[in-house]
Amino acid sequence: MLNVLRATLRMGRVTMPYPGVDEAASPAYRGRPALDAGRCTCAGACVEVCPSQVISLHPSGPDTSEWRLDLAGCVFCGLCEDACPEGAIHLTNEFALAARTRANLVEACTVSGRPTGTRQSVEVSRAQPTHPAAAPNRRIRNLLGRSLHIRHMDTGSDNACDWEIAALLGPVYDVQRLGIDFVASPRHADMLLVTGAVTRHLQPALMATYVAMPSPKLVVAVGDEACGGGVLQGSYAVAGGVDRVLPVDVYIPGSPPRPQALIHGILLALGRAQPYQSFTAQQG
């Protein structure tokens, strides 16, 4: 017993202050890709190498094109940065990328030139959810804002997202300090936190879990696979994202999102944080 007490005292407090105090990710962290539109010459190398096919170039005028990046399915590998002959793409260390709609996760810039690559324009219609979510509900904030119970469900992720969610319950991120806890039964849950691209084998379990939750309920998609299918687009075994089968209230991009990004996304669903505004949304 004394040993346990001694060990506890020696360890001290390791809980981080986020979200009260912002802690930046390491400069090496691969977060949101940013395009320097002035340098882009429409070479299309980024479109070619993107493993989740979320970058596209669309002719928009006689000498101009629109460069689009759908953060929802981005795996933040940085291959686009490596491939760009002009050095126009740079992965920043921004990680708080959660948004309420798929549209807010689509970055678009006008660049000069027209695409010449072989694998140009992947249809961005993929970014339209099959099951759009209702507008955010003030009642949810009042009801759940200070006491949220989450049911996590893995619908076939690569487990990185799940390990990061598990870290939220550890001493460092400790979401209980924010009035957030995880529960075993969907009957006790206010939020369904979904990882994975929804495999064929788990879709029935996901639907059953959703139906079992009392209303009002929130659905949050976590990670590249749950938000936009990630590298699994085109597989016979997955639906390709949670919004293919359920309305999603908040998308948290990342491969996986860091634990702070998860906290940001969960708080966003409660109206306790500001959504990420894509470059396009900021301009508009």
Added chain:
Amino acid sequence: MTAVEAGGPALADQVRALLAERADVSQSSGHAVSINVAVEDLPDVCARVQHGLRAALATMVGYDDRSQSGSYRLTYVFAASAGWVSVETAVDPRSPAFPSVTPRLPAAHWYEREVHDMLGLVPEGHPDPRRLVLHDDWPAGVHPLRKDFDPLVPVPRVDNPPYRFHQLHGEGIVEIPVGPIHAGVIEPGHFRFAAVGEVVLHLETRLFFTHRGIEKLAEGKSAEQVLPLAEHICGACALSHAVAYCQAVEALAGAAVPPRAAAVRSLLLELERLYNHVGDLGNLCAGVGFAVGTSHGAWLKEQLQRLNERIAGHRFLRGVCQLGGVRRDVDADAAADITHTLQQVQREFERFIELLLRTESVMERFTGTGRLDTESATALGAVGVAARASGVSGDLRKDHPYAAYGTLSIPDVVQPDGDVRARAQVRIDETRAAFALAMHLVASLPEGPTTTSLAPLPPFATALGFTESPRGSNVHWIRTGQNGTIDRYRIRSASYCNWPVVALAVPGNMVPDFPLINKSFELCYACLDR
């Protein structure tokens, strides 16, 4: 010259001596021998190779080669001490069946069930012909790894009879179904216990809920395009899979990665082992309700994952490996950071372990729980921590060195008891060894380039890549198509070998000890299901 290369020619001679005139033996490279056999000779030749060379089944692959040779092909790959032996056969598409090897070699059981599901090749005489990968509502006669399967055509859900679990009948026996969704933040799988009161009599697992069709997705992609898929097989073993895949491609291209790249790979692989083992030891505490230990483990793991983020840009070490080398070098600043962080974490780790080993309530629950005997571990081909804690030595870093491991001395960590305590002790010893290896590697990184370019890949050639992940051996097998594409990619993770033995370690224990036993094996569902 490494030991493996030196043993190469001898290996082909050993195989010829073993099989006499029975088979067509060819040597594809210094340390790989392939044997072509008639399909009816398959079980006998596999058994001879296994017993005669004391070789374990490392993986088994089926592929659809109808467009080239007019048949399906099966390859059983064995790891002998002197190299890799592939036993290959053709299966006639007009009667797609082959004699099952499983009655002679129990370790083949899952591979053959998988080939049945994915390619429709029937293992005749297999003791358990139920489905493995595909679930109940998948239509009969549709096999996703056949080349004429179109992944873009939706496969209907049909109303097949439900999976038949083994049933135990008798007074007081109750069946407890658990999953696929579990109470905690863990991956999905179904467990069916038969218990009398508290004691488990029998456990059966139904897995592959997270099956994502990764092997099919790889088909037709270029070798570079498959690497991100390899990295996304699993989060916790991301780098081991990436390196295994890269090594397979590099073997086909005949490329040797530069010494510095090899050393960086080994260094980062040890960092992967560290954050996994340290985290797993913390999670074992959760299995016995020792919250202080759980928190200590979580804090240590977090420090190691933050180190990963600082030096590699990713907490799970994705995006650091590339074909022909590494994408990120470890510069002087990163090296200093690694040394400093590891010294600090190792000090805290030793205190954590001292606390763990001195807490009687923990050690009492660990000792004697979830025992896996040596015989079962060997027969079913267990690997990694699970095997080494049951007295079966074997570590690819020593046995078939890759990356920079040929120049390092890897301690032989083995425990005889096969219980939770033994698996914890193996992790503790391996963690200490990994600290030492990483410190040594970071202090002695050779100078030089970190990448080399690859020659074009030969068409219709096969190669193996393998790593010893934190959970045991990963074996990746690739076959090329035309124009440098991948025609078949078979991923055999450590969890694939170890899930079947978990079911053997549980009977005789209490139902509430199952989470602890499961955590002590610490297997990935994502790695298994692909």
